Structure formats: structure tokens, C-alpha cells
Amino acid sequence: MARPRLLDDEERLVARAQGGDTRAFERLYRHYAPAIFAQVLVPMLGHRADAQDCLRDTFLAAHGALRKFSWTKAGIWPWLKTTAKNKARDLLRASGRRQRLRGAYLEHLETAAGPDADTVQQRLFRADLRAQIDARFEEMNPRYARVLRLRLLEDRSRDECAALLEITLGALDVLMYRAVRAFRKAWEQHAANDASPPTPPHKAATP
Amino acid sequence: MSEPTPPQRGVVDDGWERELTAGQEAAGEHGDLDADLAMLHLLRHARAPEALGEDALEEVLGQVRAASAPASTPWWRHRLVRWVAVPACAGLAVALIVRPGEGDRATVAATAADAEHAATESAAKEPTASPGVFAEATPPAREGAPAAKPYELQFAALEGEARASLRDAVLNSRTEARHEWLASLGARTLPDEDASTTPGRGGGR
Numbered sequence: 001m002a003r004p005r006l007l008d009d010e011e012r013l014v015a016r017a018q019g020g021d022t023r024a025f026e027r028l029y030r031h032y033a034p035a036i037f038a039q040v041l042v043p044m045l046g047h048r049a050d051a052q053d054c055l056r057d058t059f060l061a062a063h064g065a066l067r068k069f070s071w072t073k074a075g076i077w078p079w080l081k082t083t084a085k086n087k088a089r090d091l092l093r094a095s096g097r098r099q100r101l102r103g104a105y106l107e108h109l110e111t112a113a114g115p116d117a118d119t120v121q122q123r124l125f126r127a128d129l130r131a132q133i134d135a136r137f138e139e140m141n142p143r144y145a146r147v148l149r150l151r152l153l154e155d156r157s158r159d160e161c162a163a164l165l166e167i168t169l170g171a172l173d174v175l176m177y178r179a180v181r182a183f184r185k186a187w188e189q190h191a192a193n194d195a196s197p198p199t200p201p202h203k204a205a206t207p
Numbered sequence: 208m209s210e211p212t213p214p215q216r217g218v219v220d221d222g223w224e225r226e227l228t229a230g231q232e233a234a235g236e237h238g239d240l241d242a243d244l245a246m247l248h249l250l251r252h253a254r255a256p257e258a259l260g261e262d263a264l265e266e267v268l269g270q271v272r273a274a275s276a277p278a279s280t281p282w283w284r285h286r287l288v289r290w291v292a293v294p295a296c297a298g299l300a301v302a303l304i305v306r307p308g309e310g311d312r313a314t315v316a317a318t319a320a321d322a323e324h325a326a327t328e329s330a331a332k333e334p335t336a337s338p339g340v341f342a343e344a345t346p347p348a349r350e351g352a353p354a355a356k357p358y359e360l361q362f363a364a365l366e367g368e369a370r371a372s373l374r375d376a377v378l379n380s381r382t383e384a385r386h387e388w389l390a391s392l393g394a395r396t397l398p399d400e401d402a403s404t405t406p407g408r409g410g411g412r
Contacts, residue, residue, distance in 0.1 A: 022272075029268055038256035046248060048219050052263060056270045063275045102241045103219060105249040129253055152250040155215055158226075170233055177230025177243075184246040 046103030058084040111191040144179035218257040
């Protein structure tokens with residue numbers, strides 16, 4: 001899942017929405033909101049309810065500022081994405097950044113995708129992300145890599161994981177905890193070895 | 208890696224944090240788990256991103272609609288509210304509350320006017336019947352009680368009529384007694400004088 005595809009009649013839809021056509025705006029919303037939520041807001045905020053609130057604020061701001069949008073060949077997606085990021089930053093500033101960043105992982109995604117912030121969202125679901133994850137697994141203790149694959153990537157239940165690894169549920173919890181910590185260290189080590197540090201995001205001229 | 212299927216638990220589900228915390232406690236360790244939790248979220252996201260869901264999609268759209276509704280409300284709805292609904296509500300309120308109150312006040316005012324008129328007529332009937340004595344007995348109207356004033360006037364008018372009747376009765380009795388007294392005197396000194404003019408007497412005595 002890369003960036004959402006451009007709608008066939010997107011330019012006309014945007015023009016109609018700019019003229020006050022609520023149906024056109026709602027069609028744009030239904031097409032882009034799931035991707036804004038999953039690819040931008042949840043990774044940035046690490047919290048589902050916050051991401052949902054921010055999605056609402058994003059499209060409210062977009063509704064109010066749509067007349068200022070100038071059409072480009074890339075469509076409305078980059079403009080919506082930047083608006084969403086700005087709203088997420090506003091939310092983080094307003095509510096206490098430390099607390100809100102709990103579990104946020106956009107930084108790790110940017111590390112995986114490289115310094116080009118414009119292509120980050122396009123690469124989130126591409127094979128190179130999984131390839132990087134597999135590469136880190138290869139560097140880890142095989143038992144750690146196996147429990148992460150079983151539990152987090154293959155979505156197996158705790159009972160099933162414990163049975164496959166021939167351990168108790170309590171031991172599975174400890175193994176998971178240590179495996180996640182080991183994976184984090186491997187990921188961060190790889191990022192530190194990377195020559196190009198991630199570019200800090202800047203607020204664009206969007207609502 | 209296998210193809211992603213709908214996950215049992217979302218990317219940022221609270222259960223992942225509980226699982227990590229349980230493992231940390233079982234390992235006998237302490238400390239901040241935020242960074243580890245973020246990495247776990249990354250792995251879950253790589254498997255399948257957090258889905259918004261149809262219900263949540265529509266819920267957020269409803270919130271956006273509600274918040275942006277004033278700008279997109281058709282003009283005739285505003286006018287309908289302004290020129291029809293508000294006056295109708297106001298008229299209804301007047302019909303239910305204000306008019307009955309006015310009717311009560313009108314009834315009281317009419318009663319008071321009638322009473323005042325009767326009092327005036329009564330006073331005109333008796334210009335010489337020692338008004339000072341009865342006037343002093345009339346209670347003065349209290350100030351600061353406008354609602355009580357019509358009733359006070361009505362009472363004064365009725366009181367005046369009753370006093371006029373009493374005065375009539377007293378005067379009649381007095382006149383009758385005087386005539387009787389004069390008649391008794393005349394019977395002794397002037398037997399033929401004024402025997403037919405005494406009221407209620409006739410000429411038989």
C-alpha cells in the first residue's frame with residue numbers, strides 16, 4: 001500500500017469541492033482519510049483515539065482552506081498529508097509532547113525510508129521496509145527473531161506461540177520483551193551507521 | 208513472510224503494552240518502555256497498518272459535517288428559522304402566557320371602574336348626610352400595591368352604598384319618630400292639624 005491512487009476525476013472533484021459541493025468533498029474524504037489515518041497520523045501519534053481526533057481536525061482545516069489549494073499533477077494527497085502532519089504537531093504541542101509520543105514510530109519509519117521525507121509515506125508498505133526488518137532479524141538471536149515473526153508478523157496467538165516455542169506463557173512474555181528490545185537496538189544501530197540522518201520535518205504553508 | 212491477514216489486534220492496541228510490561232516485570236527489570244513499544248508498533252505496522260474502519264470513517268465524517276454545517280446551510284433554512292419559526296414560537300408564548308394575564312387585568316380594571324362609578328353615584332346621592340363621619344371610616348388606599356387598588360376601590364364603593372342605606376334607614380326612622388312625636392303633641396293641642404299627612408298613619412287615628 002503506497003500512497004492512495006489518484007482519483008480519475010480528482011481535479012474536477014477538487015474544483016467542485018472548492019465551489020462548495022459537499023458531495024465532492026466527502027468523496028475526497030472517503031478516498032484519502034483511511035490513508036491519512038494509517039500512514040501519517042497513527043505512526044506520528046502512536047495512539048488511535050488521538051489519530052482519529054487529528055483526522056477530524058485535518059479535514060476540518062482542509063474544508064476551510066480548500067479554496068487556497070492550487071491544483072498540481074500530484075493531486076490533493078500531498079497537501080492533505082502536510083495538513084495532517086501540521087495538525088498532529090499542533091496536537092503534540094498542545095497536549096504534552098513526551099506523553100503523546102509514547103509508542104509513536106514515524107521516526108523509525110523515516111529511518112527505514114531514508115532522508116527524503118516526501119517519499120516516506122510511499123515507501124511505508126513497500127518491500128524494502130520488510131527487507132530491512134528481515135535484515136535486522138538475521139542479525140539477532142534466532143529465537144528472538146522467531147518469536148517476533150510468530151507473534152507480531154504472523155499474528156499467532158500467545159498460546160500458539162508458546163506451544164511452537166515449547167515454553168510457558170510467562171516465559172513467552174519474557175522472550176517477547178527481550179526480543180523487542182534486541183530488535184530496537186539492532187534497528188537503532190543500523191540507523192546510526194547510516195550516513196544520512198533523517199531530515200527534521202518542517203511546517204508547510206497549509207492549514 | 209506470509210501475506211497479511213486482518214490482524215487480531217491493531218497496531219497501537221493497548222494489549223501490546225500490557226504484554227511488554229508483563230515480560231519486563233517477569234524478567235525482573237524496570238524502566239521506560241516507550242522506545243520498545245514504538246518498535247513493536249513498527250513491526251505491527253509493517254505487517255498491516257492500523258485500519259480506520261467504516262464506522263470510524265463515517266463517525267469522523269459526521270463530526271466534520273457537524274462542525275462545517277453553518278457555512279454550508281442553505282439560505283432559505285436560515286430565513287425559515289428567522290421569519291417563521293421564531294415568530295411562531297413567540298406568538299405561541301404570547302397566546303399561552305401573556306394574553307390570559309391581560310384578560311385578568313382587564314376584568315379587574317372593569318370591576319374597579321364599575322365600583323368607582325358606583326361610589327361616585329352614591330356620594331352624589333348623599334351630599335348632606337354628614338359625609339365626614341363615614342369618610343373617616345374609609346381606609347386609605349395603600350401605596351405600592353397596585354394590584355390591590357381595584358379591590359380597595361370596589362370595597363369602598365360597596366361600603367358607601369351600605370352606609371347610604373344605613374343613613375336612609377336612620378333618617379327615615381328619625382323622621383317617623385319626629386312625626387309621631389309631633390302627631391302625639393298635635394292630637395292633644397291641634398286635633399285636626401296634619402292628621403292625613405303623617406306617613407303610615409292614615410286618617411283613622
